[in-house]
Amino acid sequence: MTQSDKTPIPAAAVRTSVRVPLRFGDGYSVDAELVTFHGLVDGAEHLAVRLGDPDQAETPLVRLHSECLTADVFGSARCDCGPQLREAVERIAERGGYLLYLRQEGRGIGLYNKLDAYALQDQGLDTYAANAALGLPEDGRDYTAAAQMLAALGVTRLDLLSNNPDKAAQLRELGVPIRDRVPTGVHATAHNLRYLRAKVEHTQHTIALAELAS
Template sequence: MTTSTAAATATTAAVRTQVRIPLRFSDGYQVAAEVVTFDGLADGAEHVALILGDPAATATPLVRLHSECLTGDVFGSARCDCGPQLREATERIAATGGVLLYLRQEGRGIGLYNKLDAYALQDQGLDTYEANLALGLPEDARDYTAAAQMLTALGITELNLLTNNPDKARQLDDLGISVTRTVPTGVHTTPSNLRYLHAKVQHTHHTIALAPVPSLAG
């Protein structure tokens, strides 16, 4: 998709439904969110926006694009940092006012079954990106056209982006969404996800401050 085509596509979605629901996390934190669904999203997936706090209180609301991770978000897997990032983002956005886009992009866009196949290869020594390539899949298959459509439908064309992933800011800029500032998330390390986080830094230049671990650098 060309930049001009993507920018045009990003204007065509519309709000479908909006409903208020409570969010509760395992550590006891809870907050209410306005959950918004959409018609006309480019990829046809059931992405949702969670409006937290009052985004209209600032010209540049805080926004996170969070890709669905069943294993981390729901089952609490320590192999990644997705669950802790979701918990952190929810509280930080609620405090300042903004939107969390929950995008149905399991496994960086390759789907749940492929992600679990990749897990099996990781158990044999490959990192998360190498495992995707070994399956004949992209390192990262995510396209954020639908995210730009959602933001545009919500009236948000300028924002601060909560992310460590430079590709998210690049894609949003190309899609006509102005990223005023990139705000890093915390670093959520466990013995189980340290190699995964190093792979993010090495392969896709995530801005994560990690101590060098020579044994994990390969």
């Protein structure tokens, strides 16, 4: 079934756009435009961060970044989300594009469930097995709202900054034209190496394992 055969995705609209200076702990700073929306299908308060000049980019660079309070705010080293967020902001600002900050904590299971899964990981389960042991999906994310946001922003073609093939597959299924999928850097620590290996081996993330020497 092609996208044209499916029920059309309802349109969303830009609600508010405001300039915000971003400042990171390592000294990097950039001015961004934060965009909110009306009409997102899941009702969540997802946010688009406009960086650089997407209108002047041959193909804008876009990252779908799922909220990770533990890493994005508190600097947890159990995953690579915080460093990926920092890297994405700079790379997108240099080229022009958008970071979609999606309220999908714990790959869609929520903050409390994610911390429950952490407790199981401390007993030896990997990140996917821990979710399953809780009776939750390994990855419960749906990117329909992201497709709505991109359409509302006027993005008709993009390069996707992601190691996750499922993000590209879902967006293409939703009719979003992706020219290329661009991997992020490798952000390995002693604390997240098992987590990164699970992403590579279980869901085929494009992370260079050769760089992850233990």
